[in-house]
Amino acid sequence: MNPLVSAAELAAALTAPNPPRVLDVRWKLGGPPGREEYAKGHVPSAVYVDLDTELAGHGLPTDGRHPLPAIADFQAAARGWGLNDGDAVVAYDDVSGMSAARAWWLLRHAGFENVRVLDGGLTAWLAAGGAVETGRPDVAPGTVHLEFGQLPVLDADAAEAVAAHGVLLDARAGERFRGEVEPVDPRAGHIPGAVSAPTADTIGPDGRLLPQRELAERFAALGIDAGTRAGVYCGSGVTAAHAALAMEAAGLPIPALYPGSFSAWSNDPARPVAVGAD
Template identity: 80%
Template sequence: MTMRNSPLITAAALDAASGTESLWSGAGRRRSTLRVLDVRWKLGGPPGAEEFAKGHIPGAVYVDLDTELAGHGAPTDGRHPLPDIDAFQASARRWGLNDGDSVVVYDDVSGTSAARLWWLLRYAGFEDVRVLDGGLAAWVAFGGGLDTTSSVPVPGTVELAYGSLPTLDADAAAAIAANGVLLDARAAERFRGEVEPVDPRAGHIPGAVSAPTADTIGPDGRMLSPDRLAERFAELGVTAGTPAGVYCGSGVTAAHLALAMEAAGLPVPALYPGSFSAWSNDPERPVAVGAL
C-alpha cells in the first residue's frame, strides 16, 4: 500500500489486502500490519456501535467519534473540539495501532465521518492511512462479507504527536477568508443562513466560500474522479498555490473536504477545528448571511 498517490482505497484493493497478515507499504519499507477501523456516526442517527454490531468488515475495530475523536470544552471551543493528544494516542493504542501500520478507515456515509479519523491520524503524524471509497456500501456492492463478532486487538504502542497538518484558529480563519480561500463544507442553505439546526447563529464566516462537501461525492456514493475534483476546486478559486482553509459546523465534514482536496492532487488545506460552532458561539465574531 503506497501513500500520497491517493488518500482513498477501493473495496477491491482492500479485499486483496484483507486476510493477509501484513502487506508491503511501499518500495524499501518494512512489512506493516493492516488495521481496519469502523467510524460509523451520524448526527441524530442510530448509534454507530449498534450498527457495527449488526455487521462490519471482518477484523474491523469500532471507533466512537463522539468520545474518541473529539474532546469536550466550552461552547467557544466548538461541538467537536480535537481530543487531547494523550487521550487520542490511548485510543489509537486500544485499536491496536503500532508505528508503521497501514490503516483503512470507513463509515456508511461516503467517508464524511471516517475522514475525521483520517485527518486526525495524519495530523498526529501517522502517514499510512486511507479512507475506503464509498464506505460500507461499496464493500457490500463489491461482494465483501460482513462479520458480527467483535475483534479485540492486542493493544498497540503507536507514538503520536499533533502538528503534521496545518490548522486554523478563529483569527487565522478570518485571515484566510480575507487573503486566500476559506471553504465552508456545510450544506448551501446553512451557509446562506436560511436554516441552522444546531448552532446559535445562522450564516457563515464573512468572506468564506460555500463548498458543500456532499458535492464531491458521486451518485454511487464514491468520491468524484481526481480530475473532476480538481475542476471543482479550481472553480471555487483553489489551485495548488492557493492559501486555503476549510471549516464546517464542528470540524467533522471539513475533514472530508480536506480529503477531497488531497484526492484532487491538492495540498491538504488548513482546517479550522472549532468551525462554525465555535465561531457562532463567540458574540465578538461577525456572521454573514446570503450567498456571498
C-alpha cells in the same frame, strides 16, 4: 499516497501477510452511536471507533461541538484500536467517508502516514461482494506514538485571515451557509468572506468521491490550485475533514482546517456572521 482505497484493494490487502488495521467510524449527527450498527455486521477485523468520545474532545461552546481530543487521549484510543507505529490503516463508514475522514485527518495530523479511507464506505464494500462479520475481534493493545502538528490548523483569527487573504471553504450545505436554516448552532450564516463549497458535491451518485480530474476542476472553480492559501471549516470540524480528504484526492495540498468551525465561531458574540449567497 492516494488517501482512498477501493473495496477490491481493501479485500486484497486483508488477505496479505500484513493486513491493515480497519476502523469502523459509523456515526450520525444527532443519531444513535454507530456501535449498534457495527455489532450487526462490519468489515472483517474492523474495530469500532466512537467519533464523539475517541475522535473529539470536550470544552466550552466557543471551542465548538467537536474540538480536537487531547493528544494523550487520542493516543490511548489509537492504542486501544491495536495501532502500532508503521501500521497501515483503513477507515470507513456508511456515509461516503463523511465521518471516516475525521479519523483519517486526526491520524495524519498526529503523524500517521499510511492511513486511507474506503471509497464509498460500507455500501461499496457490500456492493463488491465483501463479507461482514459480527462481534468485536480480539485486539492486542498497540504501542503507537502520536503527536499532533503534522497538518495545518486554524483558530478563529487565522480562519478570518484566510477568508480575507486566501480561500476559506465552508463545507456545509448551501442553505446553512446562506443562513436560510440553522438546525444546531446559535446563529445562522457563515464566516464573512468564506466561499460555499458543500462537501456533498464532491460525492458521486454511487457514494464514491468524484474522479480526480473532476475534483480538481471543482476546486479550481472555487479559486483553489496548488499554490492557494486555503482553509476549510464546517459546522463542528467533522465534515471539514472530508473536504480536506477530497482536496488531497484531487491532487491538492491538504488545506488548513478550522476544528472549532462554525459551532465555535457562532458561539462567540464578538465574531461577525454573514448571510446570503455572497
